[in-house]
Amino acid sequence: MRGLAIALLGALALGPTSPAAGEAREAERFDVVVVDAGHGGDDHGARGKGGLIEKDVVLDVAQRTAEALRDTGIRVVMTREDDRFVTLEGRTQLANEQKADLFVSIHANASPVRGARGIETFFASPEATDEAALDLARAENLAFGEDAQPPAAGDPLLAILGDLIATEQLSESQEFARMTQRRIATQESARSRGVKQAPFVVLMGVRMPAVLVEIGFLTHPADEKALADEDERARLARGLAEAVVAYRARYDARRGLAGGSRPAAAAH
Ligand SMILES: [Zn+2]
Helix, strand or coil, rough: CCHHHHHHHHHHHHHCCHHHHHHHHHHHHHCCCEEEECCCCCCCCCCCCCCCCCHHHHHHHHHHHHHHHHHHCCCEEECCCCCCCCCHHHHHHHHHCCCEEEEEEEEEEECCCCCCCCEEEEEEECCCCHHHHHHHHHHHHCCCCCCCCCCCCCCCHHHHHHHHHHHHHHHHHHHHHHHHHHHHHCCCCCCCEEEEECHHHHHHCCCCCEEEEEEECCCCHHHHHHCCCCCHHHHHHHHHHHHHHHHHHHHHHHHHCCCCCCCCCCCC
C-alpha cells in the first residue's frame, strides 16, 4: 500500500508530462529566495536616538542572511546590495521576474509608544491585525515609487490586491512567518511580538509566499543597542537563514523531492 501511495503521489507531482519529468522536478524544486533589505539611499527608514539608521542595519542583516543561505546552496537574489533607493514596485518586479520561491523583507521598527520593543513578523493581508500594524504598513508603504500614489488603507486597490493573493500563497506565507518568528525571537532580549498581518505593498505585489520581519524597534534604547551589536545581527541572520532552509525542506518534501539531493538526471 505504501509503495502504491508513493507511486500515486509521484504521478501527481509529475503530472502528464512524465517524459520531461526531470525538468519538471527541477522547476518545482525550491531554489531561489529574494532577500529584501528595506529602504536605502534617500529613504532612511526609522532612526534611533543613538543614531542607528534602519536602512543601514537592515542591509547588514540582509547581507549576512544572504551569505548564510548561499552556504547552503540556495540561490539568493537581493533587491539591493548597497545604499541605494529601490522602489517597492522595483522590488516586487524583481522577485516576480526571478520566479522566486520565497520573499523575505527585512525592516526595523519605530513607534511613538514608549516601551514598544521586540521582534514581529508580518504576512500580507488587506486587513491589519490592529491599529499599530496598520500604521506600520502605512509608514513602510511610503517608499512606493514617486510617480505612483501609495494606496491608502481602505483603498479598493488594496482589496483587489488582497483578492489576487492566492489562498495557498497566503497560507504558505503564514506558515513561513511562524517558522521565521520562532527562529529569530528566541532570546529573552528579543521579545516576541508574534506573527501579524498588515497591508504591506511590498508583500502584496509578489506572486510567492512572502514575509516582512521587523527585527526590533530603533525607537527603544535597548533594542537599538542590540541592533548595533554585530553578534545580534549575526544571530538574526542565522535565524532567518534557518527558517528559509526549514521551509525549503518542507517545500521539497511536499513535492516528493528528497531534501538536498538533486533529482535523478533525465537522459537527453
Ligand atoms: Zn522599514
